[in-house]
Amino acid sequence: xxxxxxxxxxxxxxxxxxxxxxxxxxxxxxxxxxxxxxxxxxxxxxxxxxxxxxxxxxxxxxxxxxxxxxxxxxxxxxxxxxxxxxxxxxxxxxxxxxxxxxxxxxxxxxxxxxxxxxxxxxxxxxxxxxxxxxxxxxxxxxxxxxxxxxxxxxxxxxxxxxxxxxxx
Amino acid sequence: xxxxxxxxxxxxxxxxxxxxxxxxxxxxxxxxxxxxxxxxxxxxxxxxxxxxxxxxxxxxxxxxxxxxxxxxxxxxxxxxxxxxxxxxxxxxxxxxxxxxxxxxxxxxxxxxxxxxxxxxxxx
Numbered sequence: 327x328x329x330x331x332x333x334x335x336x337x338x339x340x341x342x343x344x345x346x347x348x349x350x351x352x353x354x355x356x357x358x359x360x361x362x363x364x365x366x367x368x369x370x371x372x373x374x375x376x377x378x379x380x381x382x383x384x385x386x387x388x389x390x391x392x393x394x395x396x397x398x399x400x401x402x403x404x405x406x407x408x409x410x411x412x413x414x415x416x417x418x419x420x421x422x423x424x425x426x427x428x429x430x431x432x433x434x435x436x437x438x439x440x441x442x443x444x445x446x447x448x449x450x451x452x453x454x455x456x457x458x459x460x461x462x463x464x465x466x467x468x469x470x471x472x473x474x475x476x477x478x479x480x481x482x483x484x485x486x487x488x489x490x491x492x493x494x
Numbered sequence: 495x496x497x498x499x500x501x502x503x504x505x506x507x508x509x510x511x512x513x514x515x516x517x518x519x520x521x522x523x524x525x526x527x528x529x530x531x532x533x534x535x536x537x538x539x540x541x542x543x544x545x546x547x548x549x550x551x552x553x554x555x556x557x558x559x560x561x562x563x564x565x566x567x568x569x570x571x572x573x574x575x576x577x578x579x580x581x582x583x584x585x586x587x588x589x590x591x592x593x594x595x596x597x598x599x600x601x602x603x604x605x606x607x608x609x610x611x612x613x614x615x616x617x
Binding site for chain 1: 523545555
C-alpha cells in the first residue's frame with residue numbers, strides 16, 4: 327500500500343477521491359477494468375454528471391463562457407468541471423498543432439488516479455479524466471466540440487497528457 | 495512501397511479468416527483494452543469488444559493463476575449461435591475471434607496458433 331497519509335495531505339483528497347481511486351484501482355488489479363473500459367464508462371458517467379448538474383441548476387451558461395477561440399472556451403469548461411469535481415490540482419490546456427489541444431496534468435496532483443492514489447499495481451494506464459472531460463465538454467457545449475485523439479492518457483515523466491481534436 | 499503495420503495486421507487477419515471456414519470476425523486488441531486492428535462487422539462496437547475482450551482474458555488468466563491452472567492457453571466462450579475465442583499474443587496484445595457454431599474447433603485452434611506466431615513477429 328502506498329503512503330496514504332502523504333497522498334491524502336499532499337493532494338488534498340476528500341473521502342470520495344479516496345474511495346473512487348481505490349475502488350477503480352482494485353477493479354484494475356482484478357483485471358476487470360482496463361483503459362478501454364474506463365474510456366467507455368467515463369463517457370457514461372459524463373452523461374450522469376451532466377444530468378446531475380442540470381438537476382442542481384448549476385450548468386454554465388454557454389453564452390457567458392469566456393473565450394475568443396474554441397480552445398479558450400474548452401479551457402474554461404475544464405476549469406468549471408474541475409471546480410466542481412476537484413479532479414486535479416495542477417493542470418494546463420495548451421494549443422497543439424492542427425486544431426488540437428493538449429491537456430497537461432501534473433500527475434502527482436491528480437486526486438482520482440487509480441494507480442497513484444488508488445495504489446493499483448497494473449501495467450498501462452487507468453485514467454478516467456480524458457474521456458470524462460470529452461463527454462462532459464460535449465454535453466455542456468451541446469455539440470461535438472472535442473474528440474479525444476489519444477487512447478487515454480500518455481505519461482511523460484510526471485506529466486499526464488491527453489490530446490483532443492477541436493471540432494468547432 | 496513498404497506495407498504499414500496496419501496493412502500487415504489486416505493481411506494476417508484476412509488470411510486467418512479465409513483459412514478457417516465459419517470464422518466471422520477477428521480483432522487484435524491491446525491488454526489495455528484498446529483496438530489495434532479489426533475486421534469486425536459494422537454493427538459491432540469495436541471499442542466495447544476491445545475493452546471486454548481484454549477484461550475477460552485478464553480475469554480468466556488471474557482466475558487460472560489463483561486456481562493453479564498454469565499459464566492460460568485460451569478462453570473459449572460458447573453461445574447458442576457460436577463461439578468467442580480469445581488468445582494472448584505475447585504480453586501486450588490479444589487475438590479475438592468470432593466463429594459460427596459450425597466451425598471445426600480443432601482447425602480454429604490450429605490456425606489461431608499460426609496466426610499468433612505471425613503476429614508475435616511484428617507486434
